Amino acid sequence: MGAKITYYWRLYWTVLGMQLRSRMSFRLNFFVMLAGVFLREAATLALMVVLVRKFDGLAGWSTWEIAFLYSFVTLTFRNFSSFVGGIGQIPAFIRTGEMDVYLLTPSDPLFLINCRNTMIWRSFYNIGILAVTIYCAYKAQIAFAPGTVCCLAVLILCGMFILFAVYLIIYAVSIRVVEVSALLKILDSVYKQYMIYPISIYGRIAAWAFTFLLPLGLASYYPSGVLLGRVAGLTLGWGTLVIAAATCLWITAAFLLWRVFIRRYDSTGT
């Protein structure tokens, strides 16, 4: 077990180094890209603040509460794309047949694909987004006790893994249906553009669907809601526990589904 961990640890940094060197071929573009992503997030936040202020809040949530929800969603998504977002290349590999190469290596294909395409260097601006999240939490009057900080850390991790599970399920499905770009587009836009508002505004059916069917609410509205004390019947401690348990369930389901589908992978042209 120890040898296996050492093997994967070394492999991770080797592949990461290779990727970073290839990215550095276009150094200026690389840094402008980092600044661009940060600018984009800042612009969306500013737009949202302008809008919610103009209308004096949304569904009973104040501007700063909405800003906190937005920064939480952004932080979760950015953590996901920085650390495990490398698996996003799976549909392209399935379409082109490159998946064969990863399945033939002795290492775990998911691990290899992730570190081959991961964007861990982007995590440096996650620090900036974390700072914005903390500032919004302070303005939204969340009391910073040690317990709250621990729950915040756990909920951010849970959000990241919920996203991982949802995306992994879609990538598993892509093994059968090949083209899932439209489905991914829906998922991206729903999470980044609409989960930044309380899901209650979309109606009961949508709220149910975002909780049990496509659990994006578990990575956005519910964690932010329990931190702000806005989810009826759930205290911070219980809320964190429930969300953590749901995350474990979704992760297990996603891995099981991935295993079932990858066994039925038949490459291109076969």
Place this chain on the structure above:
Amino acid sequence: MKQLWDYLKVSCKIELENQLVFRSNFFVSILSVVIRVAMLLALWSALYQGKTQVDGISLATMKCYTVVSIVFELFIACNVEQSVTGKVKDGSISMMLTRPASYPVTLFIEQLANTFQAVVVWVIPYLLVILLCGFARGVQLYLGPWFWASALGAYLLMFFYQLFFGMIAFWTQEISGFLQARDAVMLVFSGSMVPLWFFPEKLFALAQYLPFQAMYSVPLSILIGKITGPDIRSALLVQLGWLLGFWLLSQLCWRKSRRRMIVNGG
């Protein structure tokens, strides 16, 4: 001219066929626009709760603006930057120079084919949905010549604007970073997500000095009657100014860029 017309016909056919290669994906993409419309309408309804008008704009007008802006976005969607960058990176740009038509003309024809596909597959069905679902009910829409002129201006402006940015790839090879940064600014100042009239005064004034409002905000504001009378003419003049500016810049870049061309192995 006949060759260009034939090329346009073939491109339109290919674009339509490409859409239907993966049918399940095609139907899911239709669903994605439906979801987007439904969620945006729910958002505006929640924002307007307990209010009849904000800044002189009613909920009905805002809903109409939202749905029409989505359709308009599909109409002026352009892929020229990615096309140019991809060809510069893999060296296939050299093949484009061997063609009898100039590369920007070829790109424009491909863009027209892309728009044809968008109109057939997206725009017409969504306009029917807007009419059948009554999103335009109770809203005074202006569909006169000034609106069509501004829509055409926005379309051409988007093309030349993207052509100019695509040409930068001849110098930098990779422009995805610049595009990320630029898209962030465009997202705010185009008025496609949040109408510019909801902006604070200073931001609104700043938006007037940028080309993005001429792409989305001007035609949509003319359509829903937010810009009227002599203001239409001045808005169109500003749009024309941006259009000429980006046309000149893209032509200049194209002339200079041919001398900087590097193909793989060369």
